Amino acid sequence: MCIHCDYRQLLKDGGVSPTLNRLRVLEIIGSNNFPLPAADIHETLDRSAPINRVTVYRILDLLVEKQIVARIATGGRAAYYGMAPNAQHQAHPHFYCTQCGRMDCLTPETVDIDFHAFENTFPGRIDKVEMRLDGICRNCLKKKT
Amino acid sequence: MCIHCDYRQLLKDGGVSPTLNRLRVLEIIGSNNFPLPAADIHETLDRSAPINRVTVYRILDLLVEKQIVARIATGGRAAYYGMAPNAQHQAHPHFYCTQCGRMDCLTPETVDIDFHAFENTFPGRIDKVEMRLDGICRNCLKKKT
């Protein structure tokens, strides 16, 4: 997603030691401009240098917990992973193609979300806001014809 | 969700024959004022009169396809089911408690979503917009102390 993010620094800031595998996972996520499912991340990494599936899951859990990475739910079964909102990157909605399973990032201005009034009266704690549009992407629309 | 919805009619309008089991599934969903996971729906129905897990899944798939019921993704693993937006019910955001797994409906005015400008320029097809707040609900906050 970004050439401005210092992954090593992001890990340190989150209080996790920057092991090789963590850096690798974070780089894949960060260098991709759309969120990826765990299986894709594992496959990509495993091709360049073997890494266990479970290790990837554990690293993802850790990075999500430290809010370095965001876990994004889809209409489908697998969770997708992208960079968590930070100084460089605003939170933004996603588009999920129910046909090919690809998830794209939309620009933050796509939608105008104003829930601050609500936030102040809500009796629970809000950690995260997720917004997703589901549909059929341009490519899949073309193929359909 | 509603005493105004005629479930039998909703099924007919969607072009599916109103079998007993379909009515039962739809009534559970409709009479609940928050979305439920498939397992809960099955458990509840199965207690009053035995029904197969797979039958419930199949009915849910059918109702979602016919847009009578909405499948709502959570931060967790299971999908939740609620009434699809219709004449009686506007689309609305949900709040998902990451602690107890309960999902609540929020009022449609909670957030101000304006994506019509975007919709007109987007090259794909948008079928659905889903918005979800994750956090800890009031009850779980209390328990924590």
Added chain:
DNA sequence: AGATCAATGCAACTTTATTGCATTTTACAA
């Protein structure tokens, strides 16, 4: 009543993710 199709049930399987425990690597004090 017989034929036909839709709906349901049951068992096996798939996908995605998690757990427990063994092994390896790293950090760091002695």
Added chain:
DNA sequence: TTGTAAAATGCAATAAAGTTGCATTGATCT
């Protein structure tokens, strides 16, 4: 430098959620 503890990783087994194939039951229409 070596020993030791803690952290990280790997591997196998298991779990949760959902799906598929095929048999059976039930509904519908002559």
